[in-house]
Amino acid sequence: MNLEGKVAFITGGAGGIGEGCALSLARFGADIVIADIDSHNGARVAGAIRELGREALFINTDVTHVEQIEAAVTQAATHFGRLDILVNNAGGVRQTPFLKQSERSWRKHIDFNLVSMLAATQAVANVMIDGKRGGTIVNIASSEGLRAAPGFAVYAACKAGMISFTRSMALELADHGIHVHALAPDMIETTGLKPYFDAAGEAENAARDRYIPLKRLGAIEELGNVVVFLASGMASYLTGLTIPVDGGAIASSGWSRSPRDGRWNLYHG
Template sequence: MRLKDKVAIVTGGSRGIGRAIALRLGAEGARVAVVHQRGTSGEEVAGLIRQGGGAAIAVHCDVAHGLQVQAMVDRVVAEWGTIDILVNNAAICPFKPFLDIPEAMWQEVLDVNLKGYFLCSQAVARVMVAQGVKGRIIAVSSISAEFGGSQQAHYCASKAGINLLIKSMAISLGPYGITCNAVLPGTVETDINRDQLADPEVRAYWSQRAPLGRIGVPEDITGPVVFFASDDSAWCTGSLLIVDGGVSANLQ
């Protein structure tokens, strides 16, 4: 177990990539706070971790609101006394052509995807600095930060912002021994894009774009996250790791 007794927060941890990350961190021995916004899905994931012999809690939080973020962080510290790992993963991506994106939608995407990462990172980093914890902050970004999309201008902009936020945080928090890194998934089948990928032509296109010949699954992202969360990445900070099956290498 590479993360035995570490305390980890995973935002957006109740489904998709976040769910897979939360389960993997639990399997690696971490105590996991599964942060989710609504319903009981976070408790279901926490329950699976506990059934596997791990420790986990579910915490409701809208990451776009600072008071809720602080309450979430306080809850985790009250439960386990510290925070070692933060995985910023909560994100939304309502597909919409650029000319049709309303201002409210633009703002919501930036609030959740970028502001939420800032608020969670700042609140957790303050705990780490105060306690002298040489922690790990990991962002789930996207190759959409590097490549535009006709239906994703708001999402692409938010993910590009995350990448430079991570680099800036790495500079600011490095003197405290806190590392900040990001993983950039390619096309991974989740609730966000499942309707699109139900189209056989769309699925075939993205499968063929990847030299490895398939669309990703959430579990493909968990290994890189564990690497950044563990001591194996002790000299990595400000890094952006592409995990896309080779799609971004294929310009043909």
Template sequence: MTDLNRTTLSRSAILLTGKVAVVTGGGAGIGRGIAIAMAEFGADVAIIDIDGAAAAEIATLIRGKGQRAHVIVVDVTDRDAVRASIASTVETLGRLDILVNNVGGTRPIKLIDITDRQADRQIDLNLKSLVAATQAAARAMIDGGEGGSVINIASIESLRAAPSYSVYAACKAGMVSFTRTVALELAEHGIRVNAIAPDLVPTAHMATFAPGLVSDEGKAVQSRYIPLRRAGNLDDCAGAAVFLASAMADYITGVTISVDGGTWASSGWTRDDDGGWKLFG
């Protein structure tokens, strides 16, 4: 059989059996969903998080699925600690195949009001930690000799304007560019690098400081502005991450997948009360 006629894909290609994944910020939110999904599909998982109790809870769930879990309590703005966490994962779990750079975050603040300290914190959290973790993971994957997958959790704000989130959006845009460039640098080692750009994904943390997003009124507004008529959930992001980590995505590198229900595609088009579409309505 020649490559032109190759049809050997099987259902097992989505499985992560025998793989080891690291998820930064894996104790809560999107990272929590991804860490659990990686275990569900067969991977052992290292959880890097500043909240040890939350990470331990996820580790318990992962072990309940029959997979190994390794908890590392770290503030990812400490880049030396991030690098040490990758080394600890290889030492404890034996290898590294998947890195999910999920940790990040922000709060709304206008450019004219942001302080140097606040800006530096956002850059350290959302961009510098990404560089440190990816560098350390790439070295471990190269040493392992079996390739790997790096998955960066960006944001739809990396692709559009984000008033009151200028530094955060710049970091996420940098993450998308970093993804493309590093994908080329690491391709010769069989390491694929991709990104996921979620839009609205309500989490427990988000519900605390923006309860309107999960209210009935908020959901009604979402049905107008989100083509698929609902906000995202943790499984939406986790499904994309599992796919990118698996053999199903063996020929995909350097891309950013928008997990947004169609909001990037809509670009100002909204539904009216009759269900039709109008521009800037």
């Protein structure tokens, strides 16, 4: 899985899952472009990539503005002369019951999670097509795009839209040798979520272990490793996939491990 000579463009790469993807791709030889609004952490991640011996370019980008994404892609393509991998990672959510959620909040969720992906995909795919080398696009969706998500309805709708868009793009871009996939992570231990997980009580941790077959949180490196595989020649006959990176949580849907005897039961503990 050698990615040397390839260039990856990552939205939201200044932290969390995006940072994990950037470092994983760099470890396997890719040069990295980070498009993010967080200049401090963007510079930090770029520095970490350079320490791995790869070239890194940070571009301050507000991904909720299409014109800024387009400008960042143009700058990256001009700098490196090519783009081979796109990771649409930028996104975010705030828990709110839908009936109390404002129109402004709807639109912020849609711009951040969905429109940013549309803009980056269109811009980067055109660079890939002009380069005639093919490429790989990986959309970081969510397990919430595959199941109900009370309190996160608009976010989940955006993630479900990302998954549907992935399948459509896999067909539209296949003739250009561009492979398109989505990942659907669940409970990944990012820097931002670590305080929440650390504060979880014994009952919450026990419930998590009952519902996640692998009985633990995921690491960002584990998700990054899947991105590396999809971007490599090892995945040359794959496109249009949505892969849950979730320790088996989607597979266990409705089933939980009994705290008494460890047996799996449907709809009860």
